[in-house]
Amino acid sequence: QLQLVESGGGLVQPGGSLRLSCAVSGDGSDYSTIAWFRQAPGKEREGVACISTYPDNKAYEDSVKGRFAISRDNAKNTVYLQMDSLKVEDTAVYYCAAEGFSVYCSTIDSTYHTWGQGTQVTVSS
Numbered sequence: 001q002l003q004l005v006e007s008g009g010g011l012v013q014p015g016g017s018l019r020l021s022c023a024v025s026g027d028g029s030d031y032s033t034i035a036w037f038r039q040a041p042g043k044e045r046e047g048v049a050c051i052s053t054y055p056d057n058k059a060y061e062d063s064v065k066g067r068f069a070i071s072r073d074n075a076k077n078t079v080y081l082q083m084d085s086l087k088v089e090d091t092a093v094y095y096c097a098a099e100g101f102s103v104y105c106s107t108i109d110s111t112y113h114t115w116g117q118g119t120q121v122t123v124s125s
C-alpha cells in the first residue's frame with residue numbers, strides 16, 4: 001500500500017522560502033504521479049502543483065507560478081515543493097497526494113487516491 005509523509009512546514013516571514021518534502025513508500029512508489037494541495041482555514045482545498053511519472057511533466061496553479069517549483073528525486077522516492085517569495089496568502093496546510101502512472105498530471109483532487117497527513121505552512125511577520 002502506498003504511503004505519503006510530508007515534512008518541511010513551519011513559520012516563515014513574507015518573502016522567505018521553505019522546501020516541503022513528500023516521502024513516498026510502498027507499492028507503486030516508483031511510478032506514482034504526485035501533486036501538492038493546500039487548504040487554508042475556511043477555504044476549499046486547492047491544487048498547487050503536480051509532477052507526472054514520466055517524463056516529469058509539471059503543472060502549477062496560477063498564483064504560484066514563478067514562485068514554487070516541484071521536483072522529484074527518484075533515488076530517494078521523494079517529491080519536493082520549493083516555495084520562494086512566500087506571501088501571507090500562502091498560509092495553509094499543505095498535502096501531497098498520489099495517483100498511478102501518468103504522462104501528464106492534474107491538480108484536480110478527485111484524481112488522487114492516496115494522501116499524506118499534511119504539514120502546516122504559516123507565512124507571517
